[in-house]
Amino acid sequence: MGIAAEAPFHVLAVDDSLIDRMLIERLLKTSSFHVTAVDSGSKALKLLGLVEDEQINEEPPSIALEAHQDVEVNLIITDYCMPEMTGYDLLRKIKESRSLKDIPVVIMSSENVPSRINRCLEDGADEFFLKPVQLSDVNKLRPHLLKSKVKDEEDQQIHDKGINETEVIAPDKTIPKNIVTKNG
Amino acid sequence: MEVGQMRRQWLDYTRSLFLEGFLDAQFMQLQQLQDDNNPDFVVEVVSLFFEDSERLLKDLTFALDQNAVDFKKVDAHVHQLKGSSSSIGAQRVKNACIPFRNFCEEQNTDACLRCLQQVKQEYCLVKNKLETLFRLEQQIVAAGGSIPMVELTQLSF
Numbered sequence: 001m002g003i004a005a006e007a008p009f010h011v012l013a014v015d016d017s018l019i020d021r022m023l024i025e026r027l028l029k030t031s032s033f034h035v036t037a038v039d040s041g042s043k044a045l046k047l048l049g050l051v052e053d054e055q056i057n058e059e060p061p062s063i064a065l066e067a068h069q070d071v072e073v074n075l076i077i078t079d080y081c082m083p084e085m086t087g088y089d090l091l092r093k094i095k096e097s098r099s100l101k102d103i104p105v106v107i108m109s110s111e112n113v114p115s116r117i118n119r120c121l122e123d124g125a126d127e128f129f130l131k132p133v134q135l136s137d138v139n140k141l142r143p144h145l146l147k148s149k150v151k152d153e154e155d156q157q158i159h160d161k162g163i164n165e166t167e168v169i170a171p172d173k174t175i176p177k178n179i180v181t182k183n184g
Numbered sequence: 185m186e187v188g189q190m191r192r193q194w195l196d197y198t199r200s201l202f203l204e205g206f207l208d209a210q211f212m213q214l215q216q217l218q219d220d221n222n223p224d225f226v227v228e229v230v231s232l233f234f235e236d237s238e239r240l241l242k243d244l245t246f247a248l249d250q251n252a253v254d255f256k257k258v259d260a261h262v263h264q265l266k267g268s269s270s271s272i273g274a275q276r277v278k279n280a281c282i283p284f285r286n287f288c289e290e291q292n293t294d295a296c297l298r299c300l301q302q303v304k305q306e307y308c309l310v311k312n313k314l315e316t317l318f319r320l321e322q323q324i325v326a327a328g329g330s331i332p333m334v335e336l337t338q339l340s341f
Contacts, residue, residue, distance in 0.1 A: 026217045
């Protein structure tokens with residue numbers, strides 16, 4: 001069974017530089033992504049439906065409030081150096097959110113600082129791009145999106161059929177199950 | 185001048201800008217992102233760069249003119265200018281920002297002022313060059329021609 005024409009993946013781009021927002025938007029659209037570009041981490045969080053409320057962090061996990069995602073975002077690509085909330089801060093907030101933590105996050109930076117790169121990757125970033133970002137970089141995004149799409153579909157099937165996780169049937173039987181595990 | 189000649193002129197001029205280091209490969213990337221659906225992309229981004237840079241250069245001049253220079257602020261401006269020039273491929277402007285940031289760290293006002301002069305100079309040069317290039321493009325399009333994109337990507341330096 002072939003996959004019917006699907007909606008393009010939706011990428012949320014975050015960068016305080018207008019020029020870089022224009023660039024990343026064009027790069028992503030050229031690669032057939034649907035794009036929303038915002039100029040700050042706080043605007044990104046707002047769009048993702050994550051309310052910046054300290055009380056949420058104090059709730060015990062069992063009754064913690066779920067973020068209401070107003071818009072479906074399949075990947076977040078963010079600049080590192082931004083005033084107020086850095087890309088790293090944004091990454092941490094996303095990974096700490098139960099509803100958002102599975103969204104792949106990519107960090108961009110104009111500065112090649114190995115310790116910065118390592119920290120981002122260790123704390124959950126899927127890729128780190130050096131600016132200026134190229135089309136070849138954007139081409140690296142699709143596998144991360146497909147990976148989470150397969151995972152989403154599997155989760156959905158588990159939910160729908162109430163099947164034991166070990167018996168999940170991948171949408172395309174030729175995709176090996178290990179493709180959904182996060183690479184080191 | 186007929187279209188073929190204008191196109192050759194555009195190619196030669198663009199080539200010289202690369203050879204002289206005014207532009208780098210990132211400018212090519214911008215050209216490649218331009219297409220029939222986004223025919224003005226390069227001009228739009230570069231125009232933004234002009235506006236942004238002029239504002240930053242003004243802010244830098246002001247910041248370095250203070251009795252007590254706020255080097256963190258100066259550095260932030262230079263960082264922004266370095267970023268945007270890098271994003272559009274304005275290589276010489278970007279390179280002029282590098283020593284500038286070093287002198288900010290050293291809190292050396294005089295050296296910073298010299299760097300600012302250098303950056304302003306490079307900015308003026310690349311602005312003139314790009315405006316000339318865009319004028320050539322307008323002439324080509326007005327004469328019913330198109331920018332020689334394929335030939336651009338085949339240029340060797």
